[in-house]
Structure formats: structure tokens, C-alpha cells
Amino acid sequence: MVGIEDVAAAAGVSTATVSRAIRGLPRVSPRTRAKILATAKELGYVPSSAASRLASGKTHTIGVLAPYVDRWFFGKAIAGVDRELHGRGYNLSLFNLGGRTQPRERLFSKAMVQKQIDALLLLCMYLHEEEIDDLHAIDMPLVVVGGPVPGLSNVGIDDYQAARTITEHLIELGHRHIALLHGQDDSDLNFSVPRIRVEGFHDAVHQSGLEFDPDTALFGNFTVESGVEAMRRFLELPAPRPTAIVCASDEMALGVLFEARRHGIRIPEELSVVGIDGHEMGAAVGLTTVWQDPTAQARRGTQMLLAELGGDEGAVHPEKAEQRLIVRESTAPPRR
Amino acid sequence: MVGIEDVAAAAGVSTATVSRAIRGLPRVSPRTRAKILATAKELGYVPSSAASRLASGKTHTIGVLAPYVDRWFFGKAIAGVDRELHGRGYNLSLFNLGGRTQPRERLFSKAMVQKQIDALLLLCMYLHEEEIDDLHAIDMPLVVVGGPVPGLSNVGIDDYQAARTITEHLIELGHRHIALLHGQDDSDLNFSVPRIRVEGFHDAVHQSGLEFDPDTALFGNFTVESGVEAMRRFLELPAPRPTAIVCASDEMALGVLFEARRHGIRIPEELSVVGIDGHEMGAAVGLTTVWQDPTAQARRGTQMLLAELGGDEGAVHPEKAEQRLIVRESTAPPRR
DNA sequence: GTGAAAGCGCTAACAT
DNA sequence: ATGTTAGCGCTTTCAC
Numbered sequence: 291m292v293g294i295e296d297v298a299a300a301a302g303v304s305t306a307t308v309s310r311a312i313r314g315l316p317r318v319s320p321r322t323r324a325k326i327l328a329t330a331k332e333l334g335y336v337p338s339s340a341a342s343r344l345a346s347g348k349t350h351t352i353g354v355l356a357p358y359v360d361r362w363f364f365g366k367a368i369a370g371v372d373r374e375l376h377g378r379g380y381n382l383s384l385f386n387l388g389g390r391t392q393p394r395e396r397l398f399s400k401a402m403v404q405k406q407i408d409a410l411l412l413l414c415m416y417l418h419e420e421e422i423d424d425l426h427a428i429d430m431p432l433v434v435v436g437g438p439v440p441g442l443s444n445v446g447i448d449d450y451q452a453a454r455t456i457t458e459h460l461i462e463l464g465h466r467h468i469a470l471l472h473g474q475d476d477s478d479l480n481f482s483v484p485r486i487r488v489e490g491f492h493d494a495v496h497q498s499g500l501e502f503d504p505d506t507a508l509f510g511n512f513t514v515e516s517g518v519e520a521m522r523r524f525l526e527l528p529a530p531r532p533t534a535i536v537c538a539s540d541e542m543a544l545g546v547l548f549e550a551r552r553h554g555i556r557i558p559e560e561l562s563v564v565g566i567d568g569h570e571m572g573a574a575v576g577l578t579t580v581w582q583d584p585t586a587q588a589r590r591g592t593q594m595l596l597a598e599l600g601g602d603e604g605a606v607h608p609e610k611a612e613q614r615l616i617v618r619e620s621t622a623p624p625r626r
Numbered sequence: 627m628v629g630i631e632d633v634a635a636a637a638g639v640s641t642a643t644v645s646r647a648i649r650g651l652p653r654v655s656p657r658t659r660a661k662i663l664a665t666a667k668e669l670g671y672v673p674s675s676a677a678s679r680l681a682s683g684k685t686h687t688i689g690v691l692a693p694y695v696d697r698w699f700f701g702k703a704i705a706g707v708d709r710e711l712h713g714r715g716y717n718l719s720l721f722n723l724g725g726r727t728q729p730r731e732r733l734f735s736k737a738m739v740q741k742q743i744d745a746l747l748l749l750c751m752y753l754h755e756e757e758i759d760d761l762h763a764i765d766m767p768l769v770v771v772g773g774p775v776p777g778l779s780n781v782g783i784d785d786y787q788a789a790r791t792i793t794e795h796l797i798e799l800g801h802r803h804i805a806l807l808h809g810q811d812d813s814d815l816n817f818s819v820p821r822i823r824v825e826g827f828h829d830a831v832h833q834s835g836l837e838f839d840p841d842t843a844l845f846g847n848f849t850v851e852s853g854v855e856a857m858r859r860f861l862e863l864p865a866p867r868p869t870a871i872v873c874a875s876d877e878m879a880l881g882v883l884f885e886a887r888r889h890g891i892r893i894p895e896e897l898s899v900v901g902i903d904g905h906e907m908g909a910a911v912g913l914t915t916v917w918q919d920p921t922a923q924a925r926r927g928t929q930m931l932l933a934e935l936g937g938d939e940g941a942v943h944p945e946k947a948e949q950r951l952i953v954r955e956s957t958a959p960p961r962r
Numbered sequence: 963g964t965g966a967a968a969g970c971g972c973t974a975a976c977a978t
Numbered sequence: 979a980t981g982t983t984a985g986c987g988c989t990t991t992c993a994c
Contacts, residue, residue: 291987293986293988294987294988304964304965307965310963313989316963317963318964319964336740336741339742339988340986340987341680341986341988342987342988343675343676343970344676344677344680345969345989345990346989346990347970351719358705359695360702360921365695365697368720369695369696369722372720376722382719383717384719385717385718404672405675405676406717514910515906544907545910549910570849570850571850571884573851574880574884574885575884575887576888585696627971629972630971631971631972639980639981640980640982641972641973641982642983645973673972674970674972675972676970676971677971677972677973678973679972680970680987681972681973681985682973682974683986
């Protein structure tokens with residue numbers, strides 16, 4: 291295996307100079323640098339990242355902690371991190387804590403994360419109290435993308451406003467009896483996104499002088515399947531049923547839409563359905579939603595991390611992301 | 627920072643013993659091991675992965691090379707790798723070559739991959755000739771999950787058979803005029819999955835004595851959006867239009883379904899639609915398909931990699947994955 | 963602008 | 979079962 295010494299010898303310089311030249315550091319004359327780069331290429335030299343990590347203390351790796359990778363928001367976000375890292379010589383290390391039910395190790399301050407990465411990007415997820423504590427104890431640039439985590443900087447949309455916006459859209463159309471399909475699970479006190487969206491919904495309803503019938507609160511877990519099931523339960527509700535459903539995510543809204551069609555319920559004539567997220571399939575089926583861009587959010591978060599690593603203190607800071615109401619064909623005034 | 631020497635000193639043993647104890651190697655008495663583990667915990671010792679990598683030459687990291695992370699197959703597969711690695715002390719490093727159009731570096735034999743990982747799991751993708759060559763030159767356990775790459779072991783379904791199966795299902799129902807929506811792009815000679823699926827389709831058609839009208843060959847890129855667009859083009863076809871469409875992926879089939887409904891075309895009465903993959907949303911909308919499980923495939927591939935790293939020579943080998951025709955409500959005999 | 967040399971914190975022989 | 983020690987291949991002062 292050709293090492294830095296071989297290159298140094300072949301180029302007639304010291305290893306120190308080779309190191310500087312390869313990394314593009316100053317204090318190397320153009321001629322020397324050119325010569326070194328040429329011989330390095332000729333010899334097929336590839337620096338040992340292990341040695342470099344040990345000597346420099348930098349891993350040139352960003353860790354991404356995500357609860358899932360095969361769900362819309364997370365897949366998009368990871369793609370964003372990747373795109374931002376790609377070409378900058380940084381690696382992306384993916385960490386997964388497993389779902390919220392499975393037993394999971396406390397790994398924040400542990401080996402898995404510690405010393406393996408230079409910075410951490412956390413995708414919104416279910417967190418236990420102690421995990422949040424661990425997070426605060428981590429001594430490296432850290433940003434969360436998605437829902438806010440108390441005390442940590444995050445890049446994401448205003449979920450409260452998103453829920454209000456979409457609910458008010460329905461109210462403006464004339465709906466007075468609105469059902470809610472949310473992903474709130476009372477055990478998940480620390481996953482704030484579902485809760486915040488629910489709050490936005492309730493506030494919009496109440497401040498419009500309407501009432502919310504608790505019996506029309508449906509539960510899901512943010513998947514299409516849970517939307518399908520929720521719709522089945524909705525159909526068992528006693529008449530008069532709500533004329534609209536606010537879903538806490540597009541994926542659940544899609545499930546609702548699909549199941550509604552299956553039962554011959556015409557959307558939006560008989561039932562208005564809205565979601566939040568801006569899932570691509572929503573566009574294909576005409577789902578009214580509040581759009582957001584997880585990829586862009588993750589890119590922004592990654593940029594902050596990189597800037598902070600580059601010595602730009604304070605580069606990591608909270609930042610609200612773009613969101614936009616997109617009215618399509620799943621909403622209309624109620625018939626009654 | 628507390629290092630191995632601190633632990634050794636505090637426990638009254640040598641660093642070598644600490645190393646063995648921590649890694650669970652034999653030749654350490656239970657008492658000693660217990661004592662070492664205790665003091666290590668007490669001191670908050672965390673091994674430096676950089677030092678360990680340098681000294682051992684092992685990175686304990688598996689690289690995953692994927693063209694996308696935010697698409698169904700890839701998200702599921704990455705999740706599978708992660709799940710298999712999780713708990714085994716292995717890290718997952720995600721590499722992305724960028725789409726097929728963007729300029730991309732040749733990174734297989736380069737720094738990004740070399741010396742950063744112990745093994746590579748490749749997710750089926752568009753590969754240039756020279757990239758395949760690079761792949762063959764890589765000196766580490768390597769497996770591909772998904773479509774086959776010439777000369778490399780892969781875990782995946784029989785795409786040819788999947789396409790035949792789904793096409794023959796239509797033929798058995800009585801369809802004689804079948805359109806095809808594929809993802810084949812003639813420039814992508816080396817991404818075999820689209821091509822193989824197309825072959826399966828053609829063979830099924832021809833061997834049933836039917837003819838395929840080239841004008842009913844629609845192109846897409848495996849996304850829902852491209853399915854939507856393809857359906858628009860389908861509707862512009864002169865009558866008599868095909869009575870069924872075979873889509874090379876469920877995502878495209880979903881797009882077709884959505885757009886068909888938008889135009890008031892009743893599925894399956896007026897048009898039968900089939901896909902391949904087993905996408906969750908397919909179940910929700912009643913899409914007939916050939917199901918496969920990318921997560922399981924990736925887990926299997928990862929297991930092979932890990933076994934090979936564990937000294938189990940020949941652990942990596944080609945293996946066909948499970949696939950199954952699932953008939954739902956998007957297919958029926960043609961009306962005419 | 964360049965070189966010499968001392969680590970970085972482990973692991974792996976080998977010795978005991 | 980445990981200790982000794984020589985690296986692993988870079989980076990980084992500090993001299994020159």
C-alpha cells in the first residue's frame with residue numbers, strides 16, 4: 291500500500307509538504323504542489339482516513355440520526371444532507387435509534403456517535419427525556435431538522451401555523467363540523483410535531499367559535515395504512531358526520547382519500563380532506579395541503595453544521611423554513 | 627480525554643488486557659474483565675474509533691452506494707441495511723453518486739470508498755462501463771441488492787419473471803391489446819432492471835401469440851409524476867386504445883391510476899393497470915402487482931457481507947429473493 | 963517554503 | 979491469563 295512517505299520520497303520532499311500539498315494548505319510553492327499532486331496520482335496514493343482522523347481529530351463525517359429512512363420526510367431530508375455533503379469531502383453516517391417502541395440504546399454520548407463524527411444532524415423524532423439530556427451534553431455542532439427540540443436549534447416549518455392555515459382554509463369554505471386525524475400518541479410527550487399540529491388545529495377551530503367533537507378525533511401513526519384505517523373508523527361515526535377531515539400529514543390524508551373512494555364517497559363533494567407536507571402523490575391525486583420542503587431544510591441544516599465546523603461560530607441557529615398553502619381538488623364548501 | 631492507558635492504570639492492568647476485555651476477546655479472566663469494564667464505565671471511557679481503525683485496519687463500517695434515498699426501493703433497502711447493522715457495532719456510511727445525468731466522480735476506487743469501509747453494498751443503479759470496472763477492482767466484500775450487475779453477486783428478485791407474471795395475468799384475463807409503461811432509457815445500457823422487465827413483458831406478449839404495438843410504448847422514470855404524464859399521453863392514443871397497461875413499477879402505476887381517475891376512466895372496467903414492486907400505497911388503492919421486499923433483500927445482502935467479514939469465505943453469493951403476484955382490484959377482463 | 967520529529971490512541975505479536 | 983512494545987500512517991508544531 292502506497293503511503294505518504296512513498297509519495298514524499300518519489301517527489302523528493304518531506305511528508306509534511308506532501309500533507310500540505312494534498313490538502314490544499316498554503317505554504318507550498320505552486321511548483322512543488324504540482325509535482326506532488328502528479329506523483330501522488332501516478333503512484334495511486336490515497337490518504338488513509340484512519341490515520342488522518344487519528345492525527346487531526348477530525349472525522350470529516352456528519353452523523354444523521356433518524357427514526358426512519360423509508361418515510362417521506364426522512365428520505366427527503368437524508369437526500370438533502372447527502373446532496374450538500376457530496377463534493378465537499380464529507381461523509382454521511384446514518385444512525386437509527388429504531389422505532390419508538392423497540393428498546394433502544396442510549397447512544398448519543400456513546401461510542402456510536404462520540405468520536406465518529408464531527409457534527410450531528412438530528413431529524414425530528416420521538417425522544418425520551420434522558421435522550422434529550424444526552425443531546426445537550428454532546429460537545430459538537432448539532433442541529434435538528436423538523437420539529438423543535440427544547441433547547442436545540444432547529445430548521446423547520448412552523449407546524450402550529452401549518453395546522454392553523456389548513457384548518458382555517460376549511461372553515462373559510464364553510465365547514466363547521468371538522469374531524470381530526472392526528473398522529474399524537476400520549477406516550478410520546480417529546481415528539482412535538484404531532485402535538486403542535488394538533489394545537490394549531492384546535493386553536494383554529496375554537497377561535498372561529500366552533501366546537502370540536504372529541505368523538506371525531508382519529509388516531510394514526512403518519513402512515514398511509516393508518517389513514518386507511520382511520521377512514522374506516524370515520525365511516526362508523528354516527529350521522530351527521532363531519533364534512534371535512536384535517537390530517538396531520540399527507541401520507542395519512544392519502545390513506546383517507548383512497549379508502550373514501552373505495553367506499554364510493556365523493557371527494558370533495560361529500561367530504562373535504564386536507565393534509566400537511568406536500569407529498570408528491572398529493573399533487574397527483576389533487577390533495578389540498580400545506581407544502582414544505584424537507585430536502586431544503588436538511589440542506590440548510592447541513593450548511594450550518596459545515597459553517598460551524600469551518601470556524602464560523604454561531605452559524606447554527608434556529609431558522610423557519612418555507613411553507614405554503616396549496617389548494618387543490620380535495621376541498622370544497624360542504625354540501626349541507 | 628480518557629484513553630485506554632487511563633483505564634489500564636486505574637484497573638491495574640496493561641492496555642493490552644483492557645483492549646481485549648473491552649472487545650470481548652478471550653484470554654481475559656472473568657474477574658479481570660469485570661473490573662476493567664467497571665472502571666472503564668466509571669471513567670467514562672470511549673475507545674477512539676480512529677485509533678482503532680488505524681491499528682486494526684478495520685473500520686467497522688459498511689458502505690451503501692445508492693442512486694437515491696428518497697425513492698421507495700432505496701429507502702426500504704437502506705432501512706434494511708441499517709436494521710441489520712444496528713446492534714452489531716457496525717456503522718452505515720451512505721454514498722450517493724448523484725442521478726444519472728449529473729456529472730459524477732469515479733469514486734469506487736477512490737478515497738470516498740477506499741479505506742473508509744470494510745464492505746460495500748450496492749443498490750441497483752445506473753452504472754457506466756468504467757464504474758463497473760472500478761467495482762470489479764474493489765478489494766473488499768461486495769454485494770449488490772436489486773438488479774444484477776454483470777460479474778457481481780446480487781440479491782434480488784427475478785425481474786424478468788416478475789414482468790412475465792404480471793403480463794401473463796393480464797393475458798389470462800383476456801387482454802389482447804396491452805400497453806407498456808417502462809423506465810427504459812436507451813442511454814442506460816447498464817441499468818439492467820428496466821431492460822429486463824421490458825424483456826419479460828415482450829416475451830410474455832409474443833409467446834402468447836399477441837402483437838405489441840410500438841406506439842403504445844410509454845416512457846417514464848419510475849416516479850409517480852412520470853406515471854401521470856404517461857397516462858396523459860396514453861389518452862391521446864388513437865382508438866381503439868389498449869385495454870390494459872403494464873407499468874414497470876408501482877410508483878408509475880400509481881401515477882397512471884391517479885390520472886385515469888382524474889379523467890373519469892373507471893379502473894378496472896375500462897382499463898386494467900398493473901405494476902411491479904409491492905408499494906404500500908398499491909395496497910391502499912387496490913393495485914395488482916408483483917410484490918417484493920427490498921428491506922429483506924438488503925438485510926440478506928448485509929448478512930452476507932458481515933459473514934464474509936467474519937471470515938466466512940464465500941458467504942457472498944447470488945440469491946433470488948421472494949416475489950409474489952398479488953391480484954387486487956385494478957385488473958379485470960376487458961369489456962370488449 | 964520546507965523539513966524533522968513527536969505524537970494521535972489504539973491493536974497485535976510476542977514474550978512471560 | 980497478562981504484559982511489553984512496536985507500529986498503524988498521518989498531522990502538526992517548531993526549526994530552519
